[in-house]
Amino acid sequence: MRHLKTLVVTKNITAPKILNWEVSAVNNIETAIEKLYQQAYNVLAISKETEEINKSKLRKIITVLFPNTILVEFREISKLSESVKNGYWSKNKPELQRSYLDNSFDIELASSL
16 A cells, blocks of 8 residues: 655654654754655645744745645644545545535426426
8 A cells, every 4th residue: 555654843752643644753844854855755744833934944945846745734633634635635545625516406306396
């Protein structure tokens, strides 16, 4: 089975679990940049607690050097799974975000009148 990889930048390093994802956790931006050079990650998740200057530095590096990596911010470790999945699927499968209305019932009802 193919596993998607995510790198989590957070101060409290616990082992977050996301179903069918390989998760690596680091505690600072510099270590995250080193890890990105070592292997490709699908998603990079940054805690909202990280300083804004470090976030902006990482955003610039990601957009230039790793354009396929998706950057996601999360507030709580418990919401990490949702944030990563939403960020990944909204970029790679945007058609899943669209909703189409099926008005076949309305058309059938109108034609029967």
